Amino acid sequence: MQRRERMAFDDEMEQMLTAGTQPDAGWKIIQQNTFTRWVNQQLKSADVSITDLETDFEDGLKLIRLVEVLSGRSLGKYSKKVAFRSQKLENNALVLNFLENEEHIKIVNIDSSAIVDRNLKLILGLVWTLVLHYSIAQQIWELPEDSEKVVERSPKEKLMLWIRGKLPDDINLKNFTSDWNSGILLGALVDSCAPDLHIGWRSWDPADALQSTRIAMDVAEKHLSVVPLITAEELINPAVDEKSIMTYLAQFPQARYKPPIGFIENEGTGHAVVGQRCEFKLNTISESILVDVLVNDPDGKFVDVVVAKEAPQLYSIQYFPRMEGRYAMTLKLREATGEDSLELFVETMVVAAEYRFTYNEVAQVGKPVMFSLENAGDGVTEV
Missing domain, CATH: 2.60.40.10 (Immunoglobulins)
Incomplete structure (x- = not known):
């Protein structure tokens, strides 16, 4: 990263991590679920999985494997048979040092003891750091902006700009929270990435948010290979936070359309x-x-x-x-x-039992008027 981009990334990271360590709220369960799915998606190639972010990184083994997959590099020697607290601390310290010194990622408010002691808030913050760096910041962006301005933007701004560039002009994206609760914005985004599917999002009713979101997410998974890292129920929940939504949406810029049969x-x-x-x-x-x-x-x-x-x-x-x-x-x-x-x-x-229409043109008494009936069917039609 260039220096300005690095500063923007670090500032955004610090602000978002601070927000993510506030007292427990409804967003926390959704975020934990989303981050767990994201971790498992990354670990899929290593044939490893986790079930609980709070405990599964404690010995450092799965966290080491995760960072090796993300970075494409080996972390070297570490304790593979962990029996003592000191070994857990060493393994997790190895990961954090690698991220800071080798990957040049700023680690905020967490050390190895927080992971070993199962501090979920700080563990969520660490996972978000990985999401922000590897799934968002490292992407190659095609943005509707001059290239010299792109590097100065934070990962969040880049994702926002990219999505705005895909949405129709009459759709206004302001945030990564409430804007996505109705399913309509997601439908518009999916439609722009897969235009010949005609999913009909413009006729969607915000009152049917769950059904609309399910349809959009299903199409995104089948035809764009966008993994449902968040459920439709979670996405329309007013408590959902922007980190969870960004984690899901960050897949779209690299999505490749698979046409329907x-x-x-x-x-x-x-x-x-x-x-x-x-x-x-x-x-x-x-x-x-x-x-x-x-x-x-x-x-x-x-x-x-x-x-x-x-x-x-x-x-x-x-x-x-x-x-x-x-x-x-x-x-x-x-x-x-x-x-x-x-x-x-x-x-x-x-x-309908019958169809009535209004003739909107000007008619004159005594002169014939021509009009056509569509869908008249076979046989006689009463007019």
Whole structure:
């Protein structure tokens, strides 16, 4: 890091670690869960895992392995069979010294005894130091700013700038806490990274935050390989802190989009009316994709569906609603080889008994008026 970037990093680290060592609050459980998942994600390649941040670093062995994985370097000799407190202190001191002297990471408010004595607040602070350095600060950033200004920004500012650059102009990102509670911002971010999935985030209701967040996180995991380091329930919790959210969001700048094996071309045509055909199109990436379609009426009962193959990679899907209300549609696609699968949720269709419209143009007495009816279906339509 250059000197200005190092100063910005150190200042941000000190401020955020100080905030993270305040008396217990609702954020602490969420943060502990998120950091535990992050640690396990890093340790996956080493075939090692932890279950409790408070105790699992006590002997220093798993912390040593974690730092070796993150840094890509060996920490040298250490006590592998730990029986005494002195050995625990030595192992943890080895890690902290390596981070400060070799990786040039400023360690704040923690020494080896804090880890051995299971000081959870300080251990969380140490893990955040690792997250901030290895998952955020060391990333290669493509930011909508002049390159000479980028190095002067803190890791938090860089992540904020990158996300703002991905979001539509009418979406205002102000923080890494409450802005993410509704699921809408996450939906917008996922949509910008995977635009041809059309997840429909603009129609999401903040009152349905949990469902919206689950959909966005599921798409991010399947198509961007963004690991759910935080749960949807935790992300929409008003108590969630910015470290937990940043830990999750820090995966997006390096995410690589994996296109779906199929996508909806149009979700319904015009207005759905009882007794009239409702149709939409499904495109697949190959002829070998197998398609299953489920449609449930407002009572939850299955509706008969007609699936017709119009072209090698194009399907027409039709159903005839027999009652008013909300119809839920799900498409399940899978490769014939069984290598890949996808589940698409078509936006809920509201079916009406009849459809009325208002003619907004100026009409003159005695002169014909031309208009067209979409989704009229087969047979006679009453007007």
